[in-house]
Amino acid sequence: MATPLPNTLYLGSFVHSKTLTELEYLHDTAIAVDATGTIVAIEPLTPSTPTALPARLGWAPSPATTTIIRAKPGSQFFFPGFVDTHLHAPQYPNVGLFGASSLLDWLNTYTFPLEASLSDPAKARPVYARVIRKTLAHGTTTAAYYATVDVGSTNLLADLCLAAGQRALVGRVCMDSDLSPAYYRDEGPEEAVAATLASIAHIDRIDPGGGLVRPVLTPRFAPSCTPALLKGLGELAAQRPDVPIQTHISENVGEVALVREMFPEQESYAGVYDAFGLLTGRTILAHAVHLTEGEAELVARRGAKVSHCPCSNSAITSGAARVRWLLEKGVVCGLGTDMSGGYSASVLEAARQAVLVSRHVSLVESEGEGAKLSVEEVLYLATRGGAKVVGLEERVGAFEVGREWDAQLVGLGVVDGEGGLSEGGTDGEEGGVDVFGWESWEEKVAKWVFNGDDRNTRRVWVRGRLVHERK
Amino acid sequence: MATPLPNTLYLGSFVHSKTLTELEYLHDTAIAVDATGTIVAIEPLTPSTPTALPARLGWAPSPATTTIIRAKPGSQFFFPGFVDTHLHAPQYPNVGLFGASSLLDWLNTYTFPLEASLSDPAKARPVYARVIRKTLAHGTTTAAYYATVDVGSTNLLADLCLAAGQRALVGRVCMDSDLSPAYYRDEGPEEAVAATLASIAHIDRIDPGGGLVRPVLTPRFAPSCTPALLKGLGELAAQRPDVPIQTHISENVGEVALVREMFPEQESYAGVYDAFGLLTGRTILAHAVHLTEGEAELVARRGAKVSHCPCSNSAITSGAARVRWLLEKGVVCGLGTDMSGGYSASVLEAARQAVLVSRHVSLVESEGEGAKLSVEEVLYLATRGGAKVVGLEERVGAFEVGREWDAQLVGLGVVDGEGGLSEGGTDGEEGGVDVFGWESWEEKVAKWVFNGDDRNTRRVWVRGRLVHERK
Known part of the structure; x- marks a missing residue:
């Protein structure tokens, strides 16, 4: 890959498989991914995280050199690719x-x-x-x-x-x-x-x-x-x-x-x-x-x-x-x-x-x-x-320190009072999943599995590199 | 319905069920729908159709008062709602x-x-x-x-x-x-x-x-x-x-x-x-x-x-x-x-x-x-x-004179030489169906059935009234 990656903090909700039968939901969480595309830290998100975590990781002296990507609370989450x-x-x-x-x-x-x-x-x-x-x-x-x-x-x-x-x-x-x-x-x-x-x-x-x-x-x-x-x-x-x-x-x-x-x-x-x-x-x-x-x-x-x-x-x-x-x-x-x-x-x-x-x-x-x-x-x-x-169990498939950042940002539509969407884009770009606001996270994920499509996959990264983004 | 409908000519390819086992493909065809939303004529499309057909139907004297809606050749077709x-x-x-x-x-x-x-x-x-x-x-x-x-x-x-x-x-x-x-x-x-x-x-x-x-x-x-x-x-x-x-x-x-x-x-x-x-x-x-x-x-x-x-x-x-x-x-x-x-x-x-x-x-x-x-x-x-x-077999479900215009305009994506789309919108609005150009119409319809979604349904009419349009 030609261009070097920035060090990046991903912030918000993360969902991934812990075991065959159990998804882990990590909310208000920060995942740090370094310039090699490797996950180097996973920890609770606090107001000081965006500055303190890069400093602790010894990333570049100025926080401005760290890219920060946030999932919208409630309607977006990061999921393994x-x-x-x-x-x-x-x-x-x-x-x-x-x-x-x-x-x-x-x-x-x-x-x-x-x-x-x-x-x-x-x-x-x-x-x-x-x-x-x-x-x-x-x-x-x-x-x-x-x-x-x-x-x-x-x-x-x-x-x-x-x-x-x-x-x-x-x-x-x-x-x-x-x-x-x-x-x-x-x-x-x-x-x-x-x-x-x-x-x-x-x-x-x-x-x-x-x-x-x-x-x-x-x-x-x-x-x-x-x-x-x-x-x-x-x-x-x-x-x-x-x-x-x-x-x-x-x-x-x-x-x-x-x-x-x-x-x-x-x-x-x-x-x-x-x-x-x-x-x-x-x-x-x-x-x-x-x-x-x-x-x-x-x-x-x-x-x-x-x-x-x-x-x-x-x-x-x-x-x-x-x-x-x-x-x-x-x-x-x-x-x-x-x-x-x-x-x-x-x-x-x-x-x-x-x-x-x-x-x-x-x-x-x-x-x-x-x-x-x-x-x-x-x-x-x-x-x-x-x-x-495919023999890549040490590198991809879950959010763990040492694995590489192969991930997707999933976004769901949030229905407003008139049956339109208050979040999740215009009518032309809303995807198949509608959330009314009272759903649990388990329910949001089930809705995504049954009605999600490529519109719900907003961005995709492989080894830390952004490889797809919806316009 | 508050607003009166214009008389409308739909032009291009139409696909509908003739029998349980047979779809009828009507290409280069014109369907005339009057102000009550009823199909009043179905006939081959010729260069003179847009003026001659409204005149023959006794529609308003000026062709400008007839709305004309065309399906793009090859990648769009009208289908019953x-x-x-x-x-x-x-x-x-x-x-x-x-x-x-x-x-x-x-x-x-x-x-x-x-x-x-x-x-x-x-x-x-x-x-x-x-x-x-x-x-x-x-x-x-x-x-x-x-x-x-x-x-x-x-x-x-x-x-x-x-x-x-x-x-x-x-x-x-x-x-x-x-x-x-x-x-x-x-x-x-x-x-x-x-x-x-x-x-x-x-x-x-x-x-x-x-x-x-x-x-x-x-x-x-x-x-x-x-x-x-x-x-x-x-x-x-x-x-x-x-x-x-x-x-x-x-x-x-x-x-x-x-x-x-x-x-x-x-x-x-x-x-x-x-x-x-x-x-x-x-x-x-x-x-x-x-x-x-x-x-x-x-x-x-x-x-x-x-x-x-x-x-x-x-x-x-x-x-x-x-x-x-x-x-x-x-x-x-x-x-x-x-x-x-x-x-x-x-x-x-x-x-x-x-x-x-x-x-x-x-x-x-x-x-x-x-x-x-x-x-x-x-x-x-x-x-x-x-x-x-639902007991509406005399009114909807197919394109026949006397039935009402309950229909959808279906559009498919046309893949270009670099794997993008030459037709069918931007990456954000392309739908699930990709056509490479060599498919028969039967194959296009099968592709739509297996990968089509609401993005492929560009416009929808009920009784002649436009009730949905993709932005």
Whole structure:
């Protein structure tokens, strides 16, 4: 990042996940973020804070050199930036387009043609620029992206993330089996590994420390990879223990049957990844809708993580993932928008749908009431849980000294006596959330989860840098 | 309405439901709407239309006295206004607040206290003004409202709908059984009928022809009414065949069991309403999630209509209504937001959730693929179907000569080469839908259904009157 950051004090109300089931509400609080974008102090706000705290931190001698950002009392709060643990950047133009399809026909009808076409950078640039801008506007400070098979297109996505200041995992998609059409696949396993290495080398070069953008090994999913490719990627994973892995698992019953047929020597779908050294503590598994007991236990044992994608699972009729069951098995879970299997760029929408889908799960007799996910739980998945899924649990996902300032300022509309808004902007910019003044903070947050949209996300920071601001 | 309307020509692209499964796309078209708000001509747009059509219609001699409103080619279209066939205006402040509750505990915890408090007009006014403004902004041109038990509060809602120009059914809620708390119920059946008559008289007086606002008989639901009250309302329904009826049915399994217990002499829940003369061709039944075969057939035989409320049914874990099954039984269906059982003011959100819930239904083996609702079908339910549900099928819901101009102008964002927008406003006002330029019209509409919000609804008209415009 070119411009150095100012030391900054954030003042007001802060809300973040303390545990899976508990949000912490810090009111009248000050958080100090230094020029590296790191949280260096969290303490109660007093009248002397704006001068005393910078002095105590040894920041510049004059308080004027400290930037101060306040959340409006009652209607605004700081919240950790969202972590989108699974999405396909090139598919963004297809959001909402899926008809009555399910996974395998959806890939051939909607997805492969679009992804293939983005090897043209003139077509890819506006798509990627738009998806980054859109996800940032929705408060996504970290995104685990699948790019395409094309190295140039993948590298372009990494470049654009870095330029926009979005924290990202960027993966070149590996797929060499004839499940994929001849016009859109790797030529063979060796070519696939070489192309992957080329993309990793590019990302290592543009962001050497991986402070913002990192590569990720991305076998699309077992059926689109030959055993030789899975083997090659497993060896690469062993050579580069710093590089995470992402793939799909057990999204759809037809896909599960296909894996059984293609890999008859393996006991299960999870077993395929495990056999090739790809089921690890740094593996992100999208979906996990139809895992068996044994598979869930294997996933937990290996410490692999799950990206729950409720919008996608409902839209393309994959099923309803049993998140409570996964959590109880000890599997770490986060949320993914899975655009464009999922129809929305918003992790908040994924959180909302995670609540709703969990109600459908709870209606299944064997699951029951306990399956319901609360507002607190889905917000945990969207932030602290997601940070664990992408291996950034020490850096983002919560407000703690030593973590980096990846955050959003959320603002709600305050209704006046005539049904207009006394706060929260004009009619054109009010967002979906109306507060009448008598709500508790827990209620304000629930209202935000169910009716919030990008208008409520007023500003977004990554590593202390302002990366989005509503006009 | 105080000010007379100008004669108006609407020019450009129009989309509306032709049948349940088919949207009609009328491009380069002109629709003429006269000073009464009625559609008087629909024809292909030619260069001479703006002068020749008004002349042919015998409108004022000078074309300057005709208002002309154009949809931008490619990114805007006119669509019929939405019909929200079921919502509770007083519950609007509670949108998104339901925790892990289901129907009966939700009523006692969240709903009754709020509704009771709105007998204070100083509290009711901003709530009602806001819900009207909000639903209009989301393109709801017709709303079937439940108000509260209080006559004054109900009449205030009717007054505000009329002033805002929203087409509405406004019902005073009848509930005299001890299911409801002593602080919030009718004193007895006679008092309930008298209060209902008082509210009907008020609405008849403020809008004598019922051109915009109409009364509706509103027994809350069977368990909250004594047999004597249901009998009284059945008699009232017979005396006033011009007044529709709205109530809830078979939303939740606990509720169904309660009805069986409270009305042991009736064969079924639907049978209760039928026994009291309340199951008629002008009855709107909200939910209908757990109807038996026999009940669905009875509902169809009586010509009663169903308001499908998917957001609510998922949120408070009522179940997944089998809409395809109802349609195949010959039951006319529309969509309801059911605020605040439902969390959103948007019929478009209800349409989206209707698609998603239908996918969960399709995963049940006995239902299968055929249960899936398409984009075309949910938009039919939201407009033409909804118009039938509320008894306005000859006046609204589609673009046809003789129907009234209840419509919305929908605008989509057009992405430019750098990922910004070349059309559709600034970053602050772009809405959720991005168009890249290569989409078919069918794809544009699907994108709108899945990512559209109130920002995409640029203007809204009811009976030819502009009732909402984005700044």
